[in-house]
Amino acid sequence: MKASTSRRNTLYGILFALPWIIGFLAFTAYPIFASLYYSFTEYVGIGTPKWIGSGNYYNLFHDDLFWTSLYNTIYYVCLAVPIGFVIGLGLALLLNMDLKEIGLYRTLVYLPYVLPAVAVSFIWLWMLNPYFGLVNLFLNTVFHVQGPGWFSDPKWAKPAFVMLAQWGAGGSAVIFLSAIKDVPRELLESAEIDGAGWWTKFSKIIIPMISPVILYHLITALFGGFQIFTTAYIATNGGPANSTLFYVLYLYRNAFQYSKMGYASAMAWILFVLVLIITLIIFKTSARWVFYRGG
Amino acid sequence: MNLRWFLTKVVGRIVLFLVSIIYLVPIFWMFTTSIKDMSQVMAYPPVWWPNPPKWHNYIEAVNYIPFGQYTLNTIIIAAGNIAGVLFSAPLVAYSISKIKWKGRDVLFLIILSTILIPFPVIMIPVFIIFSRLGWINTFRPLIIPAFFGGGAFNIFLLRQFFMTIPEELSDAARIDGASEFGIYSRIMLPLIKPILIVISLFTFLGSWNDFMGPLIYLQNEAKYTLALGLQMYRSTNYVEWPLLMAAATIVVIPTIIAFYFTQNTIVESVTLTGLKG
Numbered sequence: 001m002k003a004s005t006s007r008r009n010t011l012y013g014i015l016f017a018l019p020w021i022i023g024f025l026a027f028t029a030y031p032i033f034a035s036l037y038y039s040f041t042e043y044v045g046i047g048t049p050k051w052i053g054s055g056n057y058y059n060l061f062h063d064d065l066f067w068t069s070l071y072n073t074i075y076y077v078c079l080a081v082p083i084g085f086v087i088g089l090g091l092a093l094l095l096n097m098d099l100k101e102i103g104l105y106r107t108l109v110y111l112p113y114v115l116p117a118v119a120v121s122f123i124w125l126w127m128l129n130p131y132f133g134l135v136n137l138f139l140n141t142v143f144h145v146q147g148p149g150w151f152s153d154p155k156w157a158k159p160a161f162v163m164l165a166q167w168g169a170g171g172s173a174v175i176f177l178s179a180i181k182d183v184p185r186e187l188l189e190s191a192e193i194d195g196a197g198w199w200t201k202f203s204k205i206i207i208p209m210i211s212p213v214i215l216y217h218l219i220t221a222l223f224g225g226f227q228i229f230t231t232a233y234i235a236t237n238g239g240p241a242n243s244t245l246f247y248v249l250y251l252y253r254n255a256f257q258y259s260k261m262g263y264a265s266a267m268a269w270i271l272f273v274l275v276l277i278i279t280l281i282i283f284k285t286s287a288r289w290v291f292y293r294g295g
Numbered sequence: 296m297n298l299r300w301f302l303t304k305v306v307g308r309i310v311l312f313l314v315s316i317i318y319l320v321p322i323f324w325m326f327t328t329s330i331k332d333m334s335q336v337m338a339y340p341p342v343w344w345p346n347p348p349k350w351h352n353y354i355e356a357v358n359y360i361p362f363g364q365y366t367l368n369t370i371i372i373a374a375g376n377i378a379g380v381l382f383s384a385p386l387v388a389y390s391i392s393k394i395k396w397k398g399r400d401v402l403f404l405i406i407l408s409t410i411l412i413p414f415p416v417i418m419i420p421v422f423i424i425f426s427r428l429g430w431i432n433t434f435r436p437l438i439i440p441a442f443f444g445g446g447a448f449n450i451f452l453l454r455q456f457f458m459t460i461p462e463e464l465s466d467a468a469r470i471d472g473a474s475e476f477g478i479y480s481r482i483m484l485p486l487i488k489p490i491l492i493v494i495s496l497f498t499f500l501g502s503w504n505d506f507m508g509p510l511i512y513l514q515n516e517a518k519y520t521l522a523l524g525l526q527m528y529r530s531t532n533y534v535e536w537p538l539l540m541a542a543a544t545i546v547v548i549p550t551i552i553a554f555y556f557t558q559n560t561i562v563e564s565v566t567l568t569g570l571k572g
Contacts, residue, residue, distance in 0.1 A: 006396070012475045013396030020387035020406070020450070023443025028409055031420035038419060045423060094314060097307045108315040112322070114554040116504035118522045119543040123325045126536060134324050137341050167321065227413055230506045234526070251415050256511060261419050268415040275413055 038265035045261050056266035066267070068242050069250040072158065076246065077225035079162045084221055085214075087169045092176035093202075106174070113171035121234035124164045125151060151236050154243035161244065164231055172217050179210040208291040215290050219279055226275055247271060322547075329353070329541035336536050349537070356528075356541035364517065365524040372437050372509075372520060373502040379441025380449060380498045381491060387445060388453035389479050393465060403454070410447050414507075422511060436512045437505075441498075449494045456490045457483065496557045500550055521546050 014021070039056055041049035060066045095106050112120070127134050128150035136147030148156040183206055191201055207214075229248040232238065238245035238253075247267070255264035328336060330348035356362070387406070391399045425436040460483065468478045484491070509520045525546065528539035 009394055010396040010398070013390045013394040013399055016390035016394065016475075016479070017387045017402060019383040019443050020445060021402075023383070023440060024405070024409070026424070027421055027440050027443065028412065028417055031417035031424075032412065034420035034423075035416055045426065091314070094307070094311050097303055097311065099304070099308060099311070102311075105311050105315050109318050111551065111554060112318055114500055114504075114550050114557075115547055116506070116522055116550060118504075118506050118525050119325075119547050122525060122539055122543055123321050126328065126540065127321050127324060132337050132341075134320065134341065137339070141340065167318065170318070223411075223413065227415070233506075233510075248415055252507075255419055255422075261423070264415075265419050268413070268419065271413055272416045276411070279411060 035265040035268055038262050039269050040266075041262045043262040043265075044259045049262060052262070056263050057270075059263065060266055060270070065242065065245065065250060069245045069247045072243065072245055073226060073228070073247040075158055076161060076228060077222065079159070080165045080225050080228075081218070081221045083162060084165060084169055084172065085217065087166050088172035088217065089176050091169055091173035092180055095173060095177050096180050106177075110170035110174055113168045113174075117230040118234055120164070120167065121231045124160075124167070124231075125235045128160055128163075151244075152240055154241045157236055157240065157244045161228065161231060161235070164235075165228075172221070175213060175217065176210065179213040180206060183209045209293075211290040212292060215282070215286050218282060222278060222282075223275060226271065325540045325547075326544055328536055329356075329544050331537050333537065352537045352541045353545070356538040356545070359535070359538055360524050360527045360542075361517070361519075362521075362524070362542070362545075365519050365521045368434070368518060369503060369520040369522070372434050372505075373499050375434065375438030376441045376502040377495045377498045379438060379443075380445050380494060382442055382445075384445025384449040384494065385453055385484065385487065385491070386479075388450045388457055389483060391450075392454045392457035393460075393479075393483065394475070406447050406450055418511070425512070431512060432515045432518055433512075434518070437502075437508050446498075446501075449497065452490060452494065453487065456487050460486055493557055496553045500553050500557075503550060503553075 038049055040051060040053060042052050042055070043049035091109055095102065095109065099105075128136070130136060130147070130149045130152060133147075133150070135150075139145045139147040150156050150160040187205055187209075188201055191205055196204070227248050228246050229252065232244050232246050232249050233252075236244040238249055248271075251264050251267045251271070254260045254267065327342075327344060329352055330350060331342060331345045331352075332349050335342045335345045387402075390396075391403045391406070421436075421440075425431060428435075430436050464482060465478050468482055473481075504522065505520075506522045509523050513519055513523065521542075525539065525542055528535045528542060
């Protein structure tokens with residue numbers, strides 16, 4: 001009786017999960033191994049891949065554009081992730097204030113996060129237009145400074161993308177906000193009675209209590225940062241002078257414009273390993289700074 | 296105490312107000328550009344509100360590209376995705392939360408770990424599968440996978456929801472002789488209707504906003520989505536800014552509407568998922 005119930009349950013368990021399992025095998029598991037295999041071949045996408053051993057990896061290490069794209073992406077991630085963290089957390093603290101009209105502010109700050117990346121890219125391409133863009137008009141009128149060329153200046157193009165990304169910081173702010181709201185009130189109140197100031201409450205209670213969410217944010221932000229594509233494709237398409245040729249943009253070109261599927265697969269796997277190593281390091285160190293409430 | 300009241304109520308308000316303005320200005324600038332003519336676009340000092348507003352830009356914008364066709368294409372893909380996600384995500388979520396079987400924890404772990412796979416790693420082989428099937432330039436590569444997946448985040452959300460439903464409910468139905476699928480479709484699905492609506496809206500946003508998918512699979516201009524079509528207001532060295540901004544405004548409006556219906560639930564769902572450890 002018992003055994004037949006458990007067998008019946010296993011049968012139904014697999015049956016209900018079947019669509020997902022089929023999709024996982026066809027569109028995730030098989031492609032992971034296939035792209036690893038392709039990375040050791042020369043392949044234009046049709047016909048049979050030709051095995052060339054580590055040829056793609058060897059060529060990548062001697063490809064200046066590969067290193068440029070890797071440098072650009074790491075540059076972007078190193079700026080966008082910390083800045084995004086500070087702005088997201090700052091917004092969350094602001095939006096945690098006890099005001100009557102706070103709902104309206106939350107809506108306004110969160111809204112840009114859900115807008116289509118293509119529209120966002122064009123809006124910012126226009127906002128940061130060197131001559132008629134609002135940002136430079138503002139700098140000129142208020143501070144009497146001639147603003148930079150932004151997307152058309154190799155020095156300022158990457159910072160422009162970092163700025164553009166901050167317009168979507170409401171997305172992470174909402175997640176931080178709900179975490180902050182979940183910090184037990186008694187904890188903050190008893191700290192207040194003991195004479196703790198604003199900074200002590202923030203750094204000694206709020207930050208540790210929301211550290212699991214910080215860990216989650218850090219990892220998703222890193223993944224998003226390394227995979228920046230749409231905004232760069234629209235706003236600069238890699239230019240000027242390859243200063244915004246980000247990793248996935250170069251990968252996309254190799255795969256779908258130059259039909260170098262094997263070469264692009266090698267790039268994909270280098271990205272995969274790189275991101276996994278960083279994730280592992282973060283998880284390893286997280287034991288020291290992430291605090292899980294018992295439960 | 297008085298100083299603190301002043302700091303939060305007055306200074307806090309001013310800071311929040313300024314921050315909100317900064318976040319709102321680009322949207323406002325998009326809209327006002329959409330009703331300017333070219334001379335007002337290039338005017339200095341900038342024109343905040345053109346007089347008279349050139350509403351005709353919107354008519355020109357939808358005639359500049361096959362706007363109706365692209366809207367239809369985008370809606371078809373979004374609707375297909377919603378149908379696919381609503382089919383597959385609750386099924387697997389039910390399996391890992393309501394059916395007691397050995398492999399379910401391992402399966403849940405695998406589902407979660409798919410989040411850690413960068414899209415470029417699977418993008419090329421998946422493209423090759425679909426090109427062998429002859430599906431390039433059709434909507435199928437952008438719709439069919441939704442019926443065999445559902446998205447890790449959606450599944451996670453649904454699982455948390457299913458787990459709040461008491462076991463007694465399905466046990467009682469089982470004693471009454473209800474089949475597993477009967478319990479799922481007649482008892483469980485109606486109970487989780489609110490979260491199914493939220494997931495539909497999420498899926499709509501994801502599909503409506505998607506750029507890389509259509510870029511890879513749709514090469515024939517007649518098949519373009521709105522996200523791809525927005526590029527056509529720009530040639531090598533000239534951008535129709537007012538028309539582009541008018542089109543962008545139209546494309547953005549449905550996402551604002553979807554956002555309006557989801558915003559509260561997003562905060563609640565974060566609480567629900569127990570993300571906070």
